[in-house]
Amino acid sequence: MSKVVFETEDEEEVKVDKDWKPRILAFLCNWCSYAGADLAGVSRIQYPATVRVVRVPCTGRINPFFILKALTDGWDGVVVSGCHPGDCHYISGNLVARRRFALLNELLEFFGIEPGRVNFMWASAAEGERFAVLIEKATERVKKLGPNKRFLKKW
Amino acid sequence: MGIEEENQKIEKSIRDIARDLLKNKEVDVIIGYTEGTVPLSTSPIIIRDEKDVDKLVWNNFCYINLAKYLAPRMPQLVDPEKGELKVGIVTKGCVGRALIQLAIEKQINLDNVKIIGIPCNGIVNRRRIEKEIGEKEILEVSVSEDNIIVKGKNFEESFPFSEYINELCKQCKIKSPPKVDSCVGECGEYESVFDEFNDVKEFESKTPDEKWEYINDLLSTCTRCYACREACPMCYCNLCFVDQNKPIWFGKTTDQTEILMFHLIRAMHMAGRCVACGACSSVCPVGIDLNLITRKLEQMVKERYNFTSGIDIDKFPPMMDFEMEDEQEFMLEED
Amino acid sequence: MEQKILLKKDIGKLYNELSKEFKFYAPINEKGYITFRKIENPDNIVLDYLNSKIPPKDVLFPEKDILFEYRYEGKEVIIEEPKNLDEKKIIFGIRPCDAYSFELFANFFSFHGNCKDEIYLTKKENTVLIGIGCNSPRQTCFCTSVGGHPFKKENVDIFLVDLGNKYLVESISERGEAIVKSLSWLGKANDEDKQKAEELSKKAEEMITTQIDPDKIDKILDENFQHPIWSEISESCISCGTCAYLCPTCTCFDVIDENDAYHNRGRRIRIWDTCQSCLYTMETSGHNPRGSKIERCRNRIMHKFSYYPKNYDLTGCVGCGRCVLYCPANNDLRYILKEIEQIES
């Protein structure tokens, strides 16, 4: 089994196994992306076993805190996924959220957080395959970056 | 016209307007700046009496954003019987923007405010001057012609004015407050403000590692005293996110992660609202210059949503609004 | 005790010897201002300074002070006391006003011996202060009015006087004496040196122009808790707390817990707080007896000039002038005190 060894005694040396699996926290909106993930399941589409899912009613619910807390708390990556623009179950929740994400994403990059650590995407309830493909892509991006160290809270 | 002369002219007009406003009972108090007791400073002052208007000054050390005194509804500005007092306020460009932004956010009623608009020619970057003078005591500072002259015991140094003003002032396009109904001084009209944001773009061309290094170094000395927040005219929450404890989204210590979290979230909260007055940097006790982040905030909302804060009282800030056609280039897509 | 001479070029030598036994803290220039840091390279030490912007209190009373850590092992809770409290430290080049502030600290952290803060006191116990006379006080300084002096030696173990290219070294305490003795290579001071030090001391004292009368202020404060002056004083204040964060005598702190849910561990931390914060003295009920900045500004003055004298017979201010110099709103403490003095009783 793949393993990450954090040697936290002062110097944090991280040995990364070749098939290290990043741990990614995914915030999925209840109506599109969660259902899309369900559809991927029903269709038995295989994708990397890296995401743990937090269900939220709508991407509009997602406060930047959620994403940043996930990073400081040691998740290697974050995925935020919602309905395509115009398809929001709550009319415009994802549009409100999109502006927030756009700014957060830019600010994170401005602060030097590696691009790809936080991934935003749209996947509808019918797009099980797209969901799987994008998760695979997000996993690849996070994997390339290695374990999350920058924003991780050091004890 | 030299800067000094310009300032004297402005100072005179401030006093004249303030005197008239008080005389005609158009306002109950005037908020302005008065001479500081230490070099490189001025002190905000609240004037209630016509005879005190000569205490009002204008120079290049007026770095506090006076709008701050209206935002948290100062007890001194509320009369137990009359309610909120009518206020005249000495308003440079960024103060004017803050007032408009506060009005949009329903924090102040501009009907009670008389904007004594003045054109600002830039605020001296006192942290930079202190730094360059080093361990010598500055006893006197003045601006004459286009130089800042710093005098102390056994030394006198002069700095070119245009170089030694705040970074934000160098970029500032809104020198006098945007025009609203309650302007009594010199207020300008600003449709949209053109800015190339070359400084931000230059920074952004760096690699993530370089940016990370830079930002970390910049913020490493932050003591989490929140002076930046307190000086900010747009920070007026009852309970700031850093003080919330249910849940505790991030710690209150000076750990690197927590400092970054604080500044990142504060930036998020200021996006589209920050009026680029630079008060946060001017007041920081450890001299952290936040202007780069401020500029980034301005650049994001300008380039994404064509919004400049505090100009148009009828325009919603970007975070209150959305468009179907908003850019979403950052979204992950299938290849 | 015997006075010695340390040549300026020998600072590195001094550091090399003392840093073997002590963690060596000294003023350095960090990002354009002076602050006390643990020294790795003696070339960074800056002794030719007015005063540090950040007071050296953070060496012993840091912004983040871990009180204890805990972790679960099975069902058992294991509490770990902070380590290395008895680590030996030297604070080198501290100004007399800041050294005096540690004496005020000692009062607060032991409260007449009734309530001892072992964490601070242990650290203090193991710290040697090497002070340096203040040759050129700033115009904002007023230490002489509040029980201090630019050349006050009582609060340090070893006292230095800058004589140009050398320092006059005088051991004050026994501990200081021992250290000075161990530095056998120090030169001997002659009468000329001693005399020059005396002159410098006098000259420095003369440079301090601000005079206040803390006793009178204490009395006036007693009778004017509800005076309109508090509203005036607080008017221009923006509650930023810079005064408290840069104050060498401010000791207020907040205690918070940090939990790491996954690793079943956590820690209790003390962080700096300031009476200017709107949450200071906020009660769980939502009521805050110091709800507006009028009360909070008053508290700062009262605490230093009324409560402290009552509790410890000392003025809670060392007159370093930092709050005067760095207040963003230029809410000048000297002027505030002058105005208070003028209140007719």
Next chain:
Amino acid sequence: MTETEKEIIVTGNEKPRIGVFVCHCGVNIAGVIPIEDLVEYAKTLPDVVFATEYKFMCSDVGQTLIKEKIQEQNLNRVIVAACSPRMHEPTFRLVLKEAGLNQFLFEMANIREHSSWVHMKDPEGAYEIAKDHIRLAVNKARELVPLEVQTVEVDPSCLIIGGGIAGMNAALDLATEGYKVYLVEKTPTIGGHMAQLDKTFPTMDCSACILTPRMVDVARNENIELLTYSEVTDVTGYIGNFEVTILKKPHYVDQEKCTGCGVCIDHCPVSVGNEFDLGLATRKAIYIPFPQAVPGQYTIDMDSCIRCGICASPDVCEPEAIVYDDEPEEIKVKVGTIIVATGWDLYDPTELKQYGYGRYPNVITGLQMERLLSSFGPLLGKPVRPSDLKEPHSIAFLQCVGSRNFREGGNKYCSRVCCMYATKQARQYKEKHPDAEIYIFYMDIRAFGKGYEEFYESAGRNYGINYVRGRIAEVREGEDHKIIIRSEDTLLQQPIELEVDMFVLSCGLEPRADADKITSLLRIQRSGDGFFMEAHPKLRPVDTLTEGIFVAGVAQGPKDIPDAVAQAKGAASSAAALMAKGEVEVEPFFAVVSPERCIGCGMCVENCAYGAVELVEDRRFGTIASINQALCKGCGACAGNCRCSAINIKGFTAEQIFEMITGRF
């Protein structure tokens, strides 16, 4: 609750006692993840006092097990680690309720759709994910608080969008049960595509004969308000209380005065292609779609009308029924439920250049063939070639045009009716022209319905229709506008070239071109094929994901008439079930404001899509936001953007999400 069971009161202050129930789901989960280990793992988590497993938690036995353990172990939080909460959350909530526990003290860990099924080839990874999902659920469960179910009244009225066979049947069913129905149809008449058909397979009964009486029934029914030539322009509100705005387009003919004499049609000088006959015939600018149209109302097509004024002259229209300045009318209705039955569009084969549609006159679509065959059609049931109006001797049909095409631009799905309608049309022609040569080019024949296989089988055996398995590579036009077809017979494995008089493209069905509009109007979702999506493909085939909105007919996916009718009746029945009860439970997940934190900046007011937030003056806290719970949907757009974190969403509180984030790995 039986007598031995007691109600478990949870205030939120007591120590959590969490029970974890892990489901095997047969081999669906257990085949990939070691359930025993998962149970052992769950037991190690803080506050978990009980954990167990069962083969099917959702079964009766499984449910009983949960109920027993809640009582026995005095559980105050329950976690079921099984399938998606979108599947069985309601089921298990009911179990909690029956066991005397507040139903919102429940959380599901999705270890099937999000774990065992998607990581079948990585069992270790699947196990890790399953563990984490249980851990996240336990963390959230600790923060769960009891919530009170809210009920809203359901107005006993239904809006049906689309007046085809599905919409009409749903309308009639609901009206018969006594509910008020607003049937909105875009075109001037109801009937939909079925009105265009000649006979229906496999029984060969006349489409119009079975349809038109139903149309009249709809028009006559007192409970049905027929709104033809109308479109829904706005829908607000929520289940039980939708506010619908409908735009009635102007007919320019006063229905009250019009006697339907038809003189105007004789006099109208404008002639345009008739939509009903797919351009095979013409109509005038003033027209009635077809003689049996309901309502039999004349309409002036203002796009083609030249405003000559002839029809309005008293000589032509004696009752003076023509109203040129007729205005559109906007009406607002309140309904409790909505059924979407918007039907389909025919695939347009013009893009498939190799088949020559639009280039060669004798290439037509299946629906055009239907009109040609119809005895009510322009040629009264005698199909002729469009090029010379002669009866064709040979006809070729091509199946799967625009269906089962995985290339760019094609529809991947099977349209389900083309095999049968082509066979039907071939048989109809053969009946009248026994000598005719008929070829049907197919990939494989799908004759799945009742009587369909027999119908198809007989077409080959008794009617001599030639079924050729193979796709047509290209067609060209030969002499006399004949169509030359090149194909391969894949059964004989040899190329064939064939000359026929007429070539019929059996085009598939597509979602309506304006389905987008409906999607955003009703906030329902569409599946990948573009048809409206059902809430669950098996168990909730007529519900949409928006409560109170149902879907029927081809709007949900291609189907034949019996299926469309069956689904319509199903949708009507589901809608009626809601209205019969008169009230419905809604999840109590709405926003709450902490007044002491709120600064009244009004950001949430702007961000709320439902107008559920307003600023109010509070005596103690000044201007603060206030939530109207009847309007709030609990989306959280306000909470996500609130700088002061003054808004929280019940069921998805900041504390709950915080716990999930921090309870990592």
